[in-house]
Amino acid sequence: MTDSPHGLEAKLAWRSGALAFDIDLSLPAQGITALFGPSGAGKTSCLRAIAGLEQHASGRVSFGSDVWQDSSHRVFLPPHRRRIGYVFQEPSLFTHRSVVGNLDFGYRRAGRPVHLDRDGLIDRFGLRPLLERRIDNLSGGERQRVSMVQALLSDPALLLFDEPLSALDGAARSDLMGCLESLHATLKVPMVYVSHNVDEVARLADHLVLMEAGHVVAQGNLQETLTRLDLPPALGEAVGTVIDGQVVDYDAHDQLIALEFVGGRLWLPYRHESVGQRLRCRIGARDVVLTKAPQEGTSALNQLPCRIVAVADADHPSQVLVQLDAGGSTLLARITRRSWHELALSPGSAVWAQVKAVALGL
């Protein structure tokens, strides 16, 4: 679904302080691309460079058939002519305008396009009761919701979201996550979503760009990229599998749901999902236990028959990362080197992957 020819192409280089950036990105024309990496990897600078806010970045940026920047031909489109919708990490609204004044700022300048459902967006993000409020009287979560609708209403061809949830916690965070997921389902323009939180990425992204120290270290389809064995150690915690499946059963007594996906079925905690809906679920490599045979008398609710595909050193010398094929889905398990030897595992071996339902926290 990802590799349409006319998405965002960016080849940029610049220096910022001690960090030298060298970015080569090629993003699909639809869906959400997560720009993921540890803090200080330069994700925000990269997003700003795409928007045209980093004037020192030189190189070439094109979107579809439009060239936004081509330093060799002295082409540089300023941000206001790039048709982007940018949401900054910390809410940055105009304090001299009311909520509705903020929302309509870009909408008016875009010529109130009829294909944008202004009222629908206001309702979906729960902004109707806030319209006349002053910005100073909004909570952090409310401000970020206003920022998102403000950006969406400016009729962007590309959305750039810079860790919009990172300043929030608890209810505000999960609330906004829900808004973003529903946005994902109906979004007609591509989005670049910067995050250092792998759970956010797993829930939202279709495509993944991994950054470290100003460079792109890997990019591609979300599932394939997150289960690669050759990712740099700094991304060690992120590796794991993202299962995309359908809720097929709900056990009201035990408060569990069953998620069916290519390769099997998983039980996980019920969180107000409904049977029939699609759901993503992340299985961290740490949360997978390998056994030679199916177990009886184990508390792990999920056991999946797998075949070992490959093995690689993990970031700690005591551990290895094992790539597994579970009937067509790739899983990743992080186990100790000692277990690897004691179970006499090798590529091609048949094993069972045990996954605690409680570890499937999404």
Added chain:
Amino acid sequence: MAVLTDADIEALGLTLRLATTVTVLLLLLGLPLAWWLAHTRSRWRRPITAVVALPLVLPPTVLGFYLLMLLGPDGAVGRAMAALGLAALPFTFKGLVVASMLYSLPFVVQPLQNAFEAVGNRPLEVAACLRAGPLDRFFSIALPLALPGVLTAAVLGFAHTVGEFGVVLMIGGNIPGQTRVLSMRIYDHVQAGEYHQANVLSLCLLVVSFAALLAMSLLRTRRHSRD
């Protein structure tokens, strides 16, 4: 108003006219200048900041003296103006306006520059990403957000122009209806031993200055309590 002579009232009117003209012109000049100073990375920023601040530390008589030299019939500007067929500026109302603008420049530019710097880049970046071009960003974002600074600049520029003396003495002289402003009139009264009239006019100045500062501070607190 038996205590005020016609000459006093004329001086009062002239002073208000001068201060209003200077304030309006200085805002028009100061807004782009302060905006540039707040955002430029040019190496000229520091020298120009220093030049703008110069009237703060320079004795007004020094400023007036050099202006007189420059604008007088033998000065560079004076000669150029004469060549263009323009009347000389010293000892005219226009000359007073020019001199007062220089003298009050820092009182207008500095609050404006501080206000623009306080607004910061972020709101402008947000506006740019919402399709607002540079002029649009200035008028719809920067100026409204910097409005308290604009008010401060206007009040300070006005009050400072009302109170000037040394520059007027050097370049304006004491011509009734042309350059005889309130501060000159007070000086005249004192010279003539008319302390009562000097006192009345001085009180006028004191009340105007106090009212201006009070109004500014009230405007500020009202904005704060709304925020």
